[in-house]
Amino acid sequence: MWKQGGSYGTYVPGYVESGPPSGSIHSFQSFCIQTSQHISTGNNYTYSVIELKDAPIPGSGMGPTRADNIKRMWATYKSTLGTDLKKNEAFQYAVWNLSGQSFTLSGDATVQSYYYTYLSGWGTAKANLAALADGTAQDQVFELEDGYVPSGGNIVEVPVPPAVVLVAAGIASGLFLRRRIAGQQAAVVA
Numbered sequence: 001m002w003k004q005g006g007s008y009g010t011y012v013p014g015y016v017e018s019g020p021p022s023g024s025i026h027s028f029q030s031f032c033i034q035t036s037q038h039i040s041t042g043n044n045y046t047y048s049v050i051e052l053k054d055a056p057i058p059g060s061g062m063g064p065t066r067a068d069n070i071k072r073m074w075a076t077y078k079s080t081l082g083t084d085l086k087k088n089e090a091f092q093y094a095v096w097n098l099s100g101q102s103f104t105l106s107g108d109a110t111v112q113s114y115y116y117t118y119l120s121g122w123g124t125a126k127a128n129l130a131a132l133a134d135g136t137a138q139d140q141v142f143e144l145e146d147g148y149v150p151s152g153g154n155i156v157e158v159p160v161p162p163a164v165v166l167v168a169a170g171i172a173s174g175l176f177l178r179r180r181i182a183g184q185q186a187a188v189v190a
Contacts (some may be wrong), residue, residue, distance in 0.1 A: 030142040032139065048154075055099075058177035069122075074127035131150075
């Protein structure tokens with residue numbers, strides 16, 4: 001569950017600052033991926049965390065190509081938004097565009113300029129994004145911390161593959177032995 005709140009409220013189309021309903025352990029920012037449903041400031045919502053490609057619901061999802069485009073745009077531009085309302089508004093329109101939603105672009109020339117910038121010039125990196133999905137409330141896209149993925153409607157940590165653990169242990173052992181041997185050689189020479 002999460003509670004929609006924060007300083008932006010409904011002043012920026014679809015942009016949400018959020019936190020848990022109580023305890024405020026983690027907060028996050030999201031953008032909506034669905035123009036046909038809504039959420040309201042201060043209300044609690046229960047969502048499933050799903051792969052971005054499978055959202056929005058209801059529907060068949062946006063698919064992997066649209067999801068990858070949002071991930072690339074997010075990785076390229078999300079950190080540049082800050083608290084600039086026009087940048088956030090333009091970014092929201094770009095998310096709607098890439099997720100295949102219908103909307104009317106703002107008439108503000110600055111917002112339009114940012115919007116067209118966000119739809120071009122992406123790098124190859126992809127942000128680790130997931131969707132908050134619910135059949136009755138506006139679905140949201142948000143960024144997961146590295147090492148986490150959606151699974152079974154929740155967020156889970158990606159287990160480290162056993163091969164990676166063995167390689168890391170081997171490297172650590174090699175470094176330990178190298179230092180030990182170097183120390184012995186130094187003692188013999190001295």
